[in-house]
Amino acid sequence: MDPGYHLMELPTKVLIGEGVISKLGDFVRDSAGGGRVVVASGANVASKVRRAVESALYEEPIWVEVAAADLMNVDGVMGAAASTRCIIGVGGGKSVDVGKLAAFRLHIPFYSVPTSASHDGISSPFASLKGLDRPYSIMAKPPVGILADIDVIASAPRRLLASGCGDLVSKLTAVKDWELAHKVTGEYFGGYSASLALMSANTVLDRSRILGSFDKESVRELVEGLISTGVAAGIAGSSRPCSGSEHLFSHYLDVLAPEAGLHGEKCGIGTIMMAKLHGIDWRRVRSALKNVGAPVEASQIGVGDSKVIEALTKASTIRPDRYTILSKRKLTRRSASLLAKSTGVI
Numbered sequence: 001m002d003p004g005y006h007l008m009e010l011p012t013k014v015l016i017g018e019g020v021i022s023k024l025g026d027f028v029r030d031s032a033g034g035g036r037v038v039v040a041s042g043a044n045v046a047s048k049v050r051r052a053v054e055s056a057l058y059e060e061p062i063w064v065e066v067a068a069a070d071l072m073n074v075d076g077v078m079g080a081a082a083s084t085r086c087i088i089g090v091g092g093g094k095s096v097d098v099g100k101l102a103a104f105r106l107h108i109p110f111y112s113v114p115t116s117a118s119h120d121g122i123s124s125p126f127a128s129l130k131g132l133d134r135p136y137s138i139m140a141k142p143p144v145g146i147l148a149d150i151d152v153i154a155s156a157p158r159r160l161l162a163s164g165c166g167d168l169v170s171k172l173t174a175v176k177d178w179e180l181a182h183k184v185t186g187e188y189f190g191g192y193s194a195s196l197a198l199m200s201a202n203t204v205l206d207r208s209r210i211l212g213s214f215d216k217e218s219v220r221e222l223v224e225g226l227i228s229t230g231v232a233a234g235i236a237g238s239s240r241p242c243s244g245s246e247h248l249f250s251h252y253l254d255v256l257a258p259e260a261g262l263h264g265e266k267c268g269i270g271t272i273m274m275a276k277l278h279g280i281d282w283r284r285v286r287s288a289l290k291n292v293g294a295p296v297e298a299s300q301i302g303v304g305d306s307k308v309i310e311a312l313t314k315a316s317t318i319r320p321d322r323y324t325i326l327s328k329r330k331l332t333r334r335s336a337s338l339l340a341k342s343t344g345v346i
């Protein structure tokens with residue numbers, strides 16, 4: 001039942017631009033004072049930005065290496081952060097998810113310092129972790145602050161940036177699913193947050209060629225788009241504007257083929273097919289993804305035809321409370337195969 005009200009939680013500040021990592025100490029000072037902070041990051045990322053992070057902070061931080069996005073790593077960060085005043089997650093995905101949930105559980109502020117732009121978790125109130133009782137994101141709190149250094153992010157591998165475009169374009173079908181659910185189940189639909197999320201999807205659809213150059217200007221546009229979709233989720237008070245049937249498909253592939261493809265890559269491929277189910281221009285989605293260098297065929301991410309078909313037929317079962325086009329259309333193996341073939345996914 002829709003209670004008729006909802007809470008909006010949003011990031012308080014965003015610092016974006018070239019070289020802004022040098023301002024990290026001032027950026028977290030509201031929360032940290034001059035005291036020590038915990039920095040959660042992967043080994044790879046730490047080797048690249050460690051010196052810049054340390055020279056920007058007022059005190060040497062406690063580094064906690066995040067090896068995987070799971071509860072064990074959340075416990076590790078919580079243990080290190082128990083007597084500190086905030087947590088900074090520095091990285092592409094895992095460290096931000098782990099740091100976000102650790103801070104949420106400790107009731108202390110979290111700062112997100114993305115080193116790539118591969119998905120919208122950099123600003124959203126959600127954390128995506130393995131080992132939970134469900135294979136999709138859980139609600140935490142949005143980061144208090146996001147510091148996005150365009151120099152750092154622009155030097156991330158292109159594959160990660162293209163994946164970010166896949167996560168952005170997925171808002172197209174996420175919003176369609178949300179509208180559909182509103183009509184069928186009476187669920188709350190927020191027109192404003194839906195428009196905001198759609199604006200980010202349209203950035204990819206309208207400007208894929210420019211965006212796909214991944215020069216500093218387009219990387220900044222991509223990052224602003226991702227931050228903005230996270231904010232859309234904050235305004236909606238749910239992941240609805242950012243995550244629909246295409247995300248269910250992606251989450252099901254996470255279970256079937258855990259090592260194959262990045263989140264945004266799987267969501268992008270899912271969006272092509274869900275767009276066709278919704279009767280909207282799926283060819284435009286496909287060509288935009290191609291233009292930014294994101295995969296459009298399952299084989300490009302090492303997923304076989306039978307797994308695509310299985311994911312299409314079963315994706316809606318992992319989250320029965322979320323009404324999407326897959327709840328309405330209930331694909332059989334045959335119709336799923338036709339859908340995947342007709343869109344060139346398999």
Ligand code: ZN
Nearest residue numbers: 119120167267
């Ligand atoms: Zn996503």
